[in-house]
Amino acid sequence: MAKNLGIYRCDACGYTLEVVEMGKEQLVCKGHSYALTCSKADAQVVCCGKPMELLEPNTVEASREKHLPVAEFGNDGKFVVKVGSILHPMTAEHLIQWITIVYGDCVQRVKLHDGKAPEANFHVGDANEIDLYGYCNLHGLWKATVKK
Missing domain, CATH: 2.60.40.730 (SOR catalytic domain)
Incomplete structure (x- = not known):
């Protein structure tokens, strides 16, 4: 079975990046005892000062130019x-x-x-x-x- 390809794109400059290992969500906690706050987090990929978009591949042809x-x-x-x-x-x-x-x-x-x-x-x-x-x-x- 093939793995999914993780491709990110910067909307500002068009740079694309392949993530070799997507990894797992992490539990990130701050504070201690009664003031402890935890949240799930993924790594964030940043370019041009903004988060890059994880691309979801299109799988259905919708224009006259053929892309599949x-x-x-x-x-x-x-x-x-x-x-x-x-x-x-x-x-x-x-x-x-x-x-x-x-x-x-x-x-x-x-x-x-x-x-x-x-x-x-x-x-x-x-x-x-x-x-x-x-x-x-x-x-x-x-x-x-x-x-x-």
Whole structure:
């Protein structure tokens, strides 16, 4: 079973960050005895002086530009991911910045560039269930899952 990918984004500058281990909620207590106050807390990721947003991936296509990653299993563990059943535009103003795959305990990412096709080649061995992620600079994070 694949792990969830924790991607944060700064609304001010557009910086994105992957959290490798999301961790668990912590119980934070202040004071002592009768003045003790406790609350549950998650770590807060901050950029440009503001908390970063944890992105929830879109999983349903809703625009004419296609964002959902699609993939094909090849021979010898080869795996090809493309973004969009109709390939997504790849201009400097509007592009897929990266494609990431997650399976088992493995994460692989390929950074993409404008003017190139929104696709990437991976090697996944004998994995049979893979989560695919694509990040569009205008429309955010997208996710699909494929099974062999």
